[in-house]
Amino acid sequence: MENRKKLGFIGYGNIGKLIINNILSLNLFDFKNIIVSNRNLNKLNLLIEKYPDITVTSDNKFLAMESDIIFIFIGTEDVKNLLEEIKPYLNENTYLIHSVAALSFQMISKIYNGKVSQVIPSMASKSESDLEKLTYLKRLNDLDEILELNRKKHGVSLISHNELVEEENKEFLEDLFSSFSDIKVLGRENLENERNMEVATILSSCGPALISIFIKNLVKLSNSYCNLEKEELENILIKTVKSTATQLDENNQTIDEIIRNTATKGGITQVGLDYIQNNNFVIDTMLKELFKTYDEKITILNKQYGL
Ligand SMILES: NC(=O)c1ccc[n+]([C@@H]2O[C@H](COP(=O)([O-])OP(=O)(O)OC[C@H]3O[C@@H](n4cnc5c(N)ncnc54)[C@H](OP(=O)(O)O)[C@@H]3O)[C@@H](O)[C@H]2O)c1
Structure with missing residues (x-):
């Protein structure tokens, strides 16, 4: 039924x-x-070329007037102005879904008191190359390959709902995001501890960048000790990260099993493991820095929303 509703996407x-x-x-x-x-309409040129039947605009009031469900994918600092701009055009049934970390339901309720869900997606979700492959397969009408590609889920989307969101809305959003990513729904009991959403967001949403910088630094430093090409080292490490993740996620190996099987007695792996283990404080310091930034953001937002 939600599939017949009008959907607006901002950002x-x-x-x-x-x-x-x-x-x-x-x-x-x-x-x-x-x-x-989108604020800058030019960004939508390729999208309208690919999907000529959709409507593109930079007029959010028009979008709000026309849409039953509105997705908001804009930066934290722009959300308050946007909500104030579109509020006169929302009705009691409009369903808002936003991807903004640190923006609480309480903040939004200062401007819009209706159904709101938060979904924190991950850049690890299905990539553009997957989507290009899908378009190609659709052209070939290769149903088996299309099904196989569609079965692949990437990244984890974190979902939470305010108390006004109805069961059919929840089902719509959770089904939609689970078509291309794994989902983790955080219920009211999970949200009581505000660090829960923050930690989950750090792992799922900051995760792709944090893992990437670890890969980048390991490659860069390793490269300074040898004369293999940086690209070769990057390829070795990326393939290793990918197959380790597959072993853990699909082949039911545990983290401890992989560590145990890799670190042969008297071998060099154990030296690296011990070093990382003894220097865990680096990761802990990073987490504390992230929480500090979260807290600062929330203080600014609370002030902005009059809380
Ligand atoms: N990036 C991630 O991995 C990630 C993951 C989870 C959640 N998020 C959250 O998602 C939100 C967007 O992040 P992002 O990385 O996609 O930011 P971004 O690349 O800066 O994109 C924001 C987009 O919103 C547009 N925009 C801003 N104000 C607008 C308005 N009033 N009306 C229409 N369009 C408007 C901007 O248009 P112009 O280009 O024309 O300025 C821009 O295209 C943030 O709140 C972020 O916290 C991001």
């Missing part, structure tokens, strides 16, 4: 582009019922 930046393309590629909705808005 076509890093995450908006990824999620909007993931959603449109599912072919679940009538493209005539889709409106996408």
Whole structure:
């Protein structure tokens, strides 16, 4: 039933582009019922070329007036102005879904008192190359390969709902995001401890960047001790990270099993493991820095929203 509703998407930046393309590629909705808005309309040129039946605009009031469900993928600092701008055009049934970390339901309720869900997606979700492959397979009408590709889920989307969100809305959002990512729904009991959402966000949403910088630094430093090409080292490490993740996620190996099997007695792996273990404080310091930044952001936002 939600599939016949009008969907509006505001913000076509890093995450908006990824999620909007993931959603449109599912072919679940009538493209005539889709409106996408971005401040700079030029960013939407390729999208409208690919999906000529959708509507693109930079007029959020028009989008709000026309949409039953509105997804917001814009930066934290822009959300308050946007909510104030579109509020007169929302009705009691409008369902807002936003991807903004640190923005609480309480803050939003200062401006809009209706159904709101938060979904924190991950850049690790289905990539543009997957989507290009899907378009190609659709052209070939290769149903088996399409099914296989669609079965692949990437990244974890964190979802939470305010108390006004109805069961059919929850089902819609959770089904939609689980079509291309794994989902973790955080219920009211999980949200009582505000660090729960923050920790989950750090792992799922900051995770791709944190893992990437670890890879980058390990490659860069290793490269300074040898004369193999940086690209070769990067390739070795990325393939190793990928197969380790597969062993853990799909082959039911545990982290401790992999550590045990890799660190042969008297071998060099154990030296590295011991070093990392003894210097865990670096990761702990990073986490504390992230929490400090979260707390500062929340203080600024609380002030902004009059809380
Ligand atoms: N990046 C991630 O991995 C990630 C993961 C989870 C959650 N998030 C959250 O998602 C949100 C967006 O992040 P991002 O990385 O995608 O940021 P981004 O790349 O800066 O994209 C924001 C987009 O929103 C557009 N925009 C801003 N204000 C607008 C308005 N009033 N009306 C229409 N469009 C507007 C911007 O347009 P212009 O380009 O024209 O300025 C830009 O295209 C943030 O709140 C972030 O915390 C991000």
